[in-house]
Amino acid sequence: MTVAEPPSAGCAPAAAAELAGPPKATPPKAKDDPTRHKVVFVLGGPGSGKGTQSARLVEEFGVAHLSAGDLLRAHMKSGSPEGQMVADMIKNGQIVPSHVTISLLQRAMDESGKHKFLIDGFPRNEENRASFEKQTGISPEFVLFFDCPEEVMERRLLGRNEGRTDDNIETIRKRFHVFIDSSMPVIQYYDALGKVARINADRPAEEVYTEVRRLFMEF
Numbered sequence: 001m002t003v004a005e006p007p008s009a010g011c012a013p014a015a016a017a018e019l020a021g022p023p024k025a026t027p028p029k030a031k032d033d034p035t036r037h038k039v040v041f042v043l044g045g046p047g048s049g050k051g052t053q054s055a056r057l058v059e060e061f062g063v064a065h066l067s068a069g070d071l072l073r074a075h076m077k078s079g080s081p082e083g084q085m086v087a088d089m090i091k092n093g094q095i096v097p098s099h100v101t102i103s104l105l106q107r108a109m110d111e112s113g114k115h116k117f118l119i120d121g122f123p124r125n126e127e128n129r130a131s132f133e134k135q136t137g138i139s140p141e142f143v144l145f146f147d148c149p150e151e152v153m154e155r156r157l158l159g160r161n162e163g164r165t166d167d168n169i170e171t172i173r174k175r176f177h178v179f180i181d182s183s184m185p186v187i188q189y190y191d192a193l194g195k196v197a198r199i200n201a202d203r204p205a206e207e208v209y210t211e212v213r214r215l216f217m218e219f
């Protein structure tokens with residue numbers, strides 16, 4: 001896997017991207033290649049329980065959990081102009097350009113030393129999906145889709161209390177719109193390929209997990 005070097009301290013992100021050139025395409029690895037990375041995308045609306053269920057899977061199966069949102073939130077604290085752009089976009093419930101998120105994901109995958117990954121909250125739109133598959137050569141083994149009514153997700157997000165800049169009613173409503181308009185088409189894309197495991201997430205977390213864990217017995 002090719003990983004873009006982080007921009008050096010004195011180099012603006014745009015200039016660094018120009019120096020690095022366009023992202024390279026990576027051919028997919030054969031199914032029986034022991035170095036092949038295996039990925040499950042964990043998708044669902046804001047507050048559907050992606051992080052909660054992923055944490056349990058890490059505990060039981062030792063897979064690596066990469067939350068795109070967590071990586072972006074760490075990046076926004078970098079103090080760089082790109083970090084400020086990410087902060088502004090998250091506060092507005094918008095989706096950050098793919099090249100930023102994919103380079104964070106690729107670096108985290110390489111640094112993890114693992115080969116089985118839960119990628120949580122990614123891909124969020126068609127651009128995320130197509131760019132990731134092209135640049136990494138990775139298609140997901142399957143997609144976990146946590147299906148949950150908006151009013152339940154809204155209640156959970158307003159009660160989360162983790163100090164997130166996007167857990168306020170104004171941004172939550174924007175995030176719901178973005179989920180329906182941009183993220184649902186990605187779930188439909190994988191559904192047409194027979195890769196989506198839909199989980200009813202409007203149940204106690206323990207009950208949801210009982211169903212989720214069965215899918216990982218052969219992962």
Ligand SMILES: Nc1ncnc2c1ncn2[C@@H]1O[C@H](COP(=O)(O)OP(=O)(O)OP(=O)(O)O)[C@@H](O)[C@H]1O
Pocket residue numbers: 044045046047048049050051052053069121156157159160201202203204205206208
């Ligand atoms: N099944 C559940 N029942 C009740 N509360 C839940 C359930 N799953 C998660 N929660 C709670 O709901 C809140 C949101 O859960 P979580 O952070 O896992 O969602 P998420 O899908 O990762 O959201 P986001 O997309 O905003 O990161 C948390 O406070 C969590 O404790």
Ligand SMILES: Nc1ccn([C@H]2C[C@H](O)[C@@H](COP(=O)(O)O)O2)c(=O)n1
Pocket residue numbers: 046067068069070072089090093094095096097101120121122123124128166175
């Ligand atoms: N692929 C992604 C994932 C996340 N973001 C931004 C926009 C989201 O509203 C925010 C929070 O993500 P979450 O923690 O809810 O998964 O992060 C993005 O732009 N692209």
Ligand SMILES: [Mg+2]
Pocket residue numbers: 050051067069121
């Ligand atoms: Mg989350």
